Amino acid sequence: MRKFTKLIGAATLALASAAVGANTDLDIDRQARNLWHDAILAGYQSLATNAADFSRAAQNYCESPDQASRRNAEQAWRRAFLAWQKVRFVDFGPVENNNLAWQFQFWPDPKNLIAKKARYLVKSEDGVTQELVAQSGVAVQGFPMAEYLLYDKQMNASDKALPATNTCELLVAVADHIAANSDTLSSEWQSLREHFLDTDQYSDATIKAGMAGLEILEERRLAQPMGMRGNGKRSKYDADAWRSGSSLMAVEASLNGLRTYFLPGLSLLLDNSDKPALSQSIKRQFDEVLEHFPEMRAPMEVMLQDDSFAQLQGLYVDVSQLVVLVTDQAAVELGVARGFNSSDGD
Template sequence: MPSLSNLSLRTLKWGSTALLAASFCSTAWAQTPREAWHDALADGYATLATSTADLDQAVTSYCATPSAERRQALETAWAQAFDSWQAVRFVDFGPIEQDNLAWQFQFWPDAKNTVARKVNLWLGSEQSIGVEQLKADSVAVKGFPALEYLLFDPLASKAQPLPEERACELVTAISSLLQYNATQLQEQWQAFRPHYLGTEQFQNTTVLAAMHGLDILRNKRLAAPMGLEGKPRRNPYISDAWRSEHSLAGIRASLVGLQQYFLPGLRQLLSSEEGAELVERLDQQLTATVARLERQSADMQTLLADDDGYRNLQLIFIEVDKLNQLLSGNIASELGIIRGFNSSDGD
């Protein structure tokens, strides 16, 4: 994923360009926290727009000329686009609040299996399928989970398997709507810049968004399937992206997103010696947690199936818990921020 372009200025060679490099670096580091956050998140939204466009193209190619290679390319494109969404998923303010847009990208949690029921209704009906028809329907049939069901769930294949015509029509409409929403979100975030930079409260709002996102990751996306939150039993089917066995990869993408899109502004905000040390600790803990996730070759469902796998999940949970303690504890205290209820917390 792209990082802040101004950070690359630190790689400029000294010598005849030293004065110019110092000038550029001074300009970059003179950014306010909100300027750094807005620019970083603009990169994140641009990546989401690009990856959903790639996904839409992969759908078109596969449905036009189905093959095993194009099916694999389609599934890979879904995973890459899904990960780009996970990276910016913590942002719960601004344009993403309009028209339930976050839910249009990912309807989750889905305790009543609404995604499967809505998709099967479309597959079994004779109603024409297109972007405009989907816009008028439930958020459950508009985003990544609906595509995941069509691509990875055997029950979808029984109803109307890809690449049969109606299944392809539905996949095409969903991917086109995803691309449209991602493009709109990217444009709206740029238009949101003056208001974001000019409103002091967005400083705390951005930190709170990262806190809420990490809290949901810890409690809902990891602890709940492990039986540590809610019902005390292991249940991989309440994790997100379980059908594609992409639950832990999605968690990793969220942590990488915090590192790339949230840390730049936090470094600007906590510029004192003590604050800088806290940010460095958070950065190091994010790196360690991502590395542990990368070492896991199996996903949530497999790891929950036996005690050895569960112990690996416990080690991941411990790393994520350290992140929570750092951000919602030490760093929030340093900033004088108290975590409150957030609508994205769910039930």
């Protein structure tokens, strides 16, 4: 009887230990989601704040156009655009509603639809309204359209250049659209909190989003303009934000966003895995990649030249090593399989 009692006691202790371990794992997983939710919310709130600033700056410029207000509008556009780059990797949740990600940034744009739509709209005899922008599709509604109006050389040399009436109306309507979407995104993400924390699948979704963000950065935002993918020719036009010379600043912002909003939750999971040292390796690699900046905030066109190309290659190699650490090692350790990402543009 005593032997039987001892067996029951041992079995009960084993089950209790297993339950504690499971609860601990669940707690850690939930803690990681808590870190991710709050960090991404901070990123979305920053986007909303900077987008509102851009909206006001565009309005101020069009009401009182001069060099100072134009410069303020351009700077406000860049701050808002870079705030978007920091949270651009999040490809699930509210940003999927109504194609919000594409509304913020229509890219890639191999057919130059942004220029075609802008030229059509600024010739409208009825003027440009927010309603027209809302009905005109994602190529019109986001940061690339505003960039075109502010920075495109041919546009700025034409009789429709800012502060022409229709062009200003388009700029203000687009800026307002970005600001409204940013507010919506921030509010809806905040409302998602409890569901996000209670849903295990969001852990995998967040890790996959970080993986995809890094892979797109490596393959499309760097390798493609460097001539390492596609037709094999170097071309600034394959980069995003080439008109404003912000392509590499956008890369830096995305890397900073991943380090700030994605890495803490990933590190928590890895620190409690069988390979805790991997967390430190990824942190060091993020630091190494970001050491290329601020020297590489130059326009992509400049960095594609032979005398600067080696620096760009160095950045690419470091990003590739970061991709391997996250997608081939961390994700495997955490049991997350690489999946298809619709924002890749292929």
